[in-house]
Amino acid sequence: MIRHLLSGADLDAATATRILDTAAEMATVAGREVKKLPALRGRTVVNLFYEDSTRTRISFEAAAKRLSADVINFSAKGSSVAKGESLKDTALTLQAMGADAVVVRHPASGAPHRLAEWVDGSVVNAGDGTHEHPTQALLDAYTMRSRLGRLAGLSVTVVGDVLHSRVARSNVLLLSTLGAKVTLVGPPTLIPVDWATRAAAANTSGGGAAQSPDITVCYDLDAVLPTSDVVMMLRVQRERMTDSYFPSAREYARRYGLDGQRMRRLPEHAIVMHPGPMNRGMEITPEVADSARSTIVEQVTNGVSVRMAVLYLLLGGNNA
Amino acid sequence: MTAYLIKGVSLLGAEPTDLLIRDGVVAETGADLAADGATVIDAAGLVALPGLVDLHTHLREPGREDAETVESGSRAAALGGYTAVCAMANTSPVADTAGVVEQVWRLGREAGLVDVQPIGAVTVGLAGERLAELGAMADSAARVRIFSDDGHCVADPRLMRRALEYVKAFDGVIAQHAEEPRLTEGAQMHEGAVSTRLGLTGWPAVAEEAIIARDVLLAEHVGSRLHVCHVSTAGSVEVLRQAKARGVRVTAEVTPHHLLLTDVRAETYDPVYKVNPPLRTDEDVTALRAALVDGVIDIVATDHAPHAVEDKECEWAYARPGMLGLETALSIALEVLGPRWDLIAERMSRTPARIAGLESHGLDPAPGVPANLTLVDPAARRVVEPGELASLSRNTPYAGMSLPGRVVATFLRGEPTVLDGKAVK
Incomplete structure (x- = not known):
């Protein structure tokens, strides 16, 4: 088993599948009256959050607690971080306290990689800057698999601000590894120029995307909906609008938002996902978010099971 | 003696x-x-080589004597084979007055390990708003001839034009840090496949190339000398090649690190590889090496940029950009060029001495x-x-x-x- 989970690229197909299978077992715990396993009793998991993210922190906290680990929440507010302590000094402090795992959320891309150099315990990336969010990709894959029965061969359309999205980066890596076909849709300003040009080169020459994941880029949402098994809507930060990535929220919603009319272009079995928190009326309408196709609430539930599986496997719970 | x-x-x-x-x-x-x-x-x-001359050194004094001093930087330079270094102006206070450049010049004389030739700021406080007293720095004991806002681009085209024109009066040269600031807001590394994967905001090659293209046209228009700092892209090489073919009075430098390293180094997120302009691709390295050999790029300059441990031992985005260079530059030139001694002397001693107007440097050993x-x-x-x-x-x-x-x-x-x-x- 890997020691850290920093990127979707850390997971090969066998490891990812093992995590998803373990998560399925963990999910049965949630249905019990006593939602607790003794697997990580006596182990310490630190939630080190440099960004506000109530939902991710709570999800990791619930996961660790259901495995009977001791959980320490270390948030940047009201801690030594606010006094200007460096990441390295914080890492050494956690090390001295004997953290077995550090779950880190940080606004700077790569901060978990730095942390992993300075602590002996396992580091789990809970979202770093505009880089990755691998447990989100795992819970998304888990959700797709449980709804649609498979991952290999699925057509997954990821819509929105791919450029700044750690969710998109991790999903592209993991889904490619697991054999799904990923199509990225959004205004060209919000698709990384390298992916856009490589995808274009692959379209014209039938190759050329050797170094990057096997992805397709499309700027027309309506064109790809009829062949999508999964549509994953990304959150669009309203501040992107003031930075001229697109002219207005209304134009964005018109071209790239998912409303009821668009949703009806999807195949019968297709599902709609969103990592949350949603901007209702921007990238997704309430009609879609609250529809039977929507897996948004399920994703939250599955998040706990997947994070239980990750902590359990990283901390060697299966060998205990 | x-x-x-x-x-x-x-x-x-x-x-x-x-x-x-x-x-x-x-x-x-x-x-x-x-x-x-x-x-x-x-x-x-x-x-034996003529003593090396570095047109681009950050000595950090005054202001950050914890990272480097004129004396420690001079020692590093001497150990690297240098006999003269040009000290960049982005100190604290900025070297934008005769007083500061004379202080740096005097500290260099006192250290006595290399000739320290101060570079003066183009604009007051490197703010890019109004010209510093370029003439006063030129007339000072430091006899400043190179002016640069290095670390910042003189982005305003009208101000750049004025600076290019103004220094003609004392045969000065503007050394431009070519970086269109609007295209590099928040930029962390070269924009390309690696930045996309790492989720680090990209610094596109065009941000450098657009400024160089503009500046060679300005220099051509007003008949002034222009020097381009740390050229880092294949596209910049082509812009310079065309300008030189037209007879524009432009010279250009490349750093040792841009001749040797590429953006894949960022994969560790270790900010020791963070530098501005950023490490580029294999294709750029190949073009820079060829341009250094054929003379489109005139010189190797180190951009020696010392930083304290705490400014590098942190998250990538929070780290300061820059790398040490003085003590390794000649080795890297040898690695890249091989033992072509005349070429090394030309690119690391004679030509930089000529650009800087250092008449007692850059001369082959002879009676x-x-x-x-x-x-x-x-x-x-x-x-x-x-x-x-x-x-x-x-x-x-x-x-x-x-x-x-x-x-x-x-x-x-x-x-x-x-x-x-x-x-x-």
Whole structure:
């Protein structure tokens, strides 16, 4: 088993599948009256959050607690971080306290990689800057698999601000590894120029995307909906609008938002996902978010099971 | 003043000869020289080069004496084979007045390890808003001829035009840090496949190329000299090639790190590889090497940029950009160019001395010439060990790498600053 989970690229197909299978077992715990396993009793998991993210922190906290680990929440507010302590000094402090795992959320891309150099315990990336969010990709894959029965061969359309999205980066890596076909849709300003040009080169020459994941880029949402098994809507930060990535929220919603009319272009079995928190009326309408196709609430539930599986496997719970 | 008799040295790769240094100049060259009272240096197997000249050094004093001082940076330079360095203006306070440039110049004289030639800021406080007193710096004891806001681009085209024109009065040159600031807001590394994967905001090549294209046109229009700092992209090379073919008075530098390293180094997120302009791609490295050989790029300049440990031992986005360079530049030139001594002398000594107007530097060792020279052992290899560097900082990107060549001795006006590979003071 890997020691850290920093990127979707850390997971090969066998490891990812093992995590998803373990998560399925963990999910049965949630249905019990006593939602607790003794697997990580006596182990310490630190939630080190440099960004506000109530939902991710709570999800990791619930996961660790259901495995009977001791959980320490270390948030940047009201801690030594606010006094200007460096990441390295914080890492050494956690090390001295004997953290077995550090779950880190940080606004700077790569901060978990730095942390992993300075602590002996396992580091789990809970979202770093505009880089990755691998447990989100795992819970998304888990959700797709449980709804649609498979991952290999699925057509997954990821819509929105791919450029700044750690969710998109991790999903592209993991889904490619697991054999799904990923199509990225959004205004060209919000698709990384390298992916856009490589995808274009692959379209014209039938190759050329050797170094990057096997992805397709499309700027027309309506064109790809009829062949999508999964549509994953990304959150669009309203501040992107003031930075001229697109002219207005209304134009964005018109071209790239998912409303009821668009949703009806999807195949019968297709599902709609969103990592949350949603901007209702921007990238997704309430009609879609609250529809039977929507897996948004399920994703939250599955998040706990997947994070239980990750902590359990990283901390060697299966060998205990 | 001690005389030095250097026995059996190869002048720029030629057949071994003896070389007598007396009274600050090269007194004589030839076979089997003898000189009473001279200190004899056995230089069998060593190559003599004109002392290297760095057009782009950050000495950090005044302001960040914890990262480097004029003295420690001078020592690093001498150990790297340099006899003159041009000190960039982005100190604190900024070198934008005669007072600050004279202070740096005086500190350089006191250290006495290399000639420290201050560069003056183009604009007050590097703010890019109004011209600093360029004439006062030119007329000062420091005799400033190069002006640069390095670290910042003189982005305003009208201000750049005025600066280019104004310094013609004293044969000055504007050294531009070519970076269109609106295209690099928040930029962390080269924009491409690696930045996309790492989720680090991209610094597109076009942000450099657009400014160089604009500036060569401005320099052409007003008939001024332009120098382009740290050229880093293949596209910039093409813009420069065309400008030079038209006769524009433009010179350009490339750093050792842009000749050797690429953006894949960022994969570790270790900010020791964070630098501005950023490390680029293999394709850019290839183009830069070719341009250095064919002369579209005139010189190698280190952009030696010391940083304190706490400014590098942190998250990538929060780290300061910059790398040490003085003590490794010659080795990297050897690695990249091979033992082409005349080319190395041209790119690292003669041409930078000419651009900077340093008349006693950049001269091949010959009778009557100021004895500013360095002796290199081309057969030696060394593994770069950050803790052994003379710089006060440790941010070398070459730690653990094995590089060719070793500076054995350096002479500044006939006095050794380095002997047996060690600084004499």
